[in-house]
Amino acid sequence: MPVNDPIVAEQTPRADLTIDQKWDLYSREEHEIWNTLYDRQMGVLKGRAAPEHFRGLELLNLNEGGIPDFRRVNEKLMKLTGWQVVTVPGLIPEKEFYDHLANRRFVSGRFIRDGDRLDYLPEPDIFHDVFGHVPLLTQPVFADYMQAYGEGGLRSLQFDAIKRMARLYWYTVEFGLIRSDEGLRIYGAGIVSSRGESIFSLEARSPNRIHFDLERVMRTDYRYDDYQQTYFVIDSYDELMEATAVDFAPLYERLPTLPEFKPSDVQPGDTVYQKGTQEYAMSGGLK
Numbered sequence: 001m002p003v004n005d006p007i008v009a010e011q012t013p014r015a016d017l018t019i020d021q022k023w024d025l026y027s028r029e030e031h032e033i034w035n036t037l038y039d040r041q042m043g044v045l046k047g048r049a050a051p052e053h054f055r056g057l058e059l060l061n062l063n064e065g066g067i068p069d070f071r072r073v074n075e076k077l078m079k080l081t082g083w084q085v086v087t088v089p090g091l092i093p094e095k096e097f098y099d100h101l102a103n104r105r106f107v108s109g110r111f112i113r114d115g116d117r118l119d120y121l122p123e124p125d126i127f128h129d130v131f132g133h134v135p136l137l138t139q140p141v142f143a144d145y146m147q148a149y150g151e152g153g154l155r156s157l158q159f160d161a162i163k164r165m166a167r168l169y170w171y172t173v174e175f176g177l178i179r180s181d182e183g184l185r186i187y188g189a190g191i192v193s194s195r196g197e198s199i200f201s202l203e204a205r206s207p208n209r210i211h212f213d214l215e216r217v218m219r220t221d222y223r224y225d226d227y228q229q230t231y232f233v234i235d236s237y238d239e240l241m242e243a244t245a246v247d248f249a250p251l252y253e254r255l256p257t258l259p260e261f262k263p264s265d266v267q268p269g270d271t272v273y274q275k276g277t278q279e280y281a282m283s284g285g286l287k
């Protein structure tokens with residue numbers, strides 16, 4: 001359940017687990033926290049985030065100041081790619097999550113982190129969900145990928161493959177890097193909404209940077225409480241779309257018979273851009 005948001009606590013979720021954003025009930029302080037985070041992140045992301053991210057922020061006017069009103073965002077988003085943002089109380093079960101994505105609805109939390117703990121996130125807040133995820137939903141190929149992921153997620157429930165799908169999401173939608181003519185860029189929302197990891201993921205000597213491979217990713221465990229030890233790199237959103245367009249059923253059958261990889265592993269078949277020193281993780285990480 002969310003961290004001290006009474007507007008969330010007082011609502012009974014609908015059958016699809018959504019609640020109302022009740023935008024008019026955000027306080028001045030909450031809007032100011034958004035603005036602080038927004039300005040801070042824009043400074044860091046220049047030259048680091050994928051160009052599509054900036055384009056999405058502009059298209060949706062997420063730079064107007066204050067926490068975005070989903071009613072206004074949705075009007076624009078609907079026209080652009082047919083996506084909507086809906087509010088949920090916090091993390092929701094896989095089935096409901098996939099079902100929203102399959103129907104082009106992105107679920108967002110309502111609460112925003114405390115002003116005195118801008119870097120500490122006990123669970124995704126509205127800044128991560130909206131600033132991090134929503135801009136790329138304005139881009140047609142990525143928007144289609146997210147829907148396909150939701151449909152694939154629903155299908156995966158028949159295969160006992162939640163872990164495989166979670167890893168795919170983690171290493172692409174949350175922590176993916178993409179190559180551009182100007183160099184490596186961030187597209188993963190978990191990085192885009194984090195000041196520290198925006199720099200770490202691209203510039204640190206510590207993590208591995210390896211080209212994306214579907215099977216490799218599905219066999220690789222991840223860190224959920226600290227910076228990643230490996231980032232997977234795509235050439236384009238089309239690559240992501242094509243790599244995942246295959247039937248996953250044979251994969252789901254085969255993967256349990258193969259060894260798993262640790263978050264820090266580099267494998268013989270990998271296309272390696274950087275073999276990390278892992279010095280950050282070895283010295284204890286964030287702690």
Ligand code: PHE
Nearest residue numbers: 148149152244245246247248
């Ligand atoms: N192709 C996958 C399947 O057969 C579905 C999927 C598409 C999963 C895109 C993730 C991303 O299940």
Ligand code: FE
Nearest residue numbers: 124174189190
């Ligand atoms: Fe996220």
